[in-house]
Amino acid sequence: MNPEFWHARWANNEIGFHLDQVQPLLVEHFGRLALAAGQRVLVPLCGKTRDIGWLLAQGLQVVGVELSRLAVEQLFADLGLEPVVEAAGAGECFRASGLTVLVGDFFAVSREQLGLVDAVYDRAALVALPPEMRSRYAEQLAALSERAPQLLITLEYDPALHPGPPxxxxxxxxxxxxxxxxxxxxxxxxxxxEGLKGRFPATEHVWRLQRR
Known part of the structure; x- marks a missing residue:
């Protein structure tokens, strides 16, 4: 799965993975990470998720990483924020009012670019990646966040019914x-x-990951 796949999805507005509301499981379970106001949450492969607005409303700072510049532009527009845009390595950094989003390849992001992370929220990142990319993603995420606690949401269904993603x-x-x-x-x-895509039986799992 290459970057062109995701750029095309955003360019053609083929973003069925985007929810028009805050993920209810985030609201129900995020408190289990016991964060205080002002702490910083990493949202990998964030798109323009409305979950970021909810996290900001809790008094948290948010840092996202997203491949598509179009998605990031829409995210800030939806939030009513005018970002400062700066170069950041091979990509760009959008920043405004408690929100920082790095635009570019997640695997090329450095710890120095990202900054301190107190927790991770992953709703649509891991499930977007095919099996051959997941180990590398998990290692990069643990390294960038220094194994910060994580709230992870996954899907489970019969893969014979749907090739993914998710x-x-x-x-x-x-x-x-x-x-x-x-x-x-x-x-x-x-x-x-309603099942996955309104067609396939599926189960959502919510996981809390805490550093060993």
């Missing part, structure tokens, strides 16, 4: 990726009332 990940896959670095707790599993 991809199906169950407990075995999550454990294989993160068990060496984190204690993993499944906070909730629930069936999606």
């Amino acid at each position: 991809f199906s990940l169950g407990a075995a896959e999550v454990g294989a990726l993160y068990d060496a670095a984190f204690h993993i707790d499944c906070l909730q599993s629930l069936n999606m009332p």
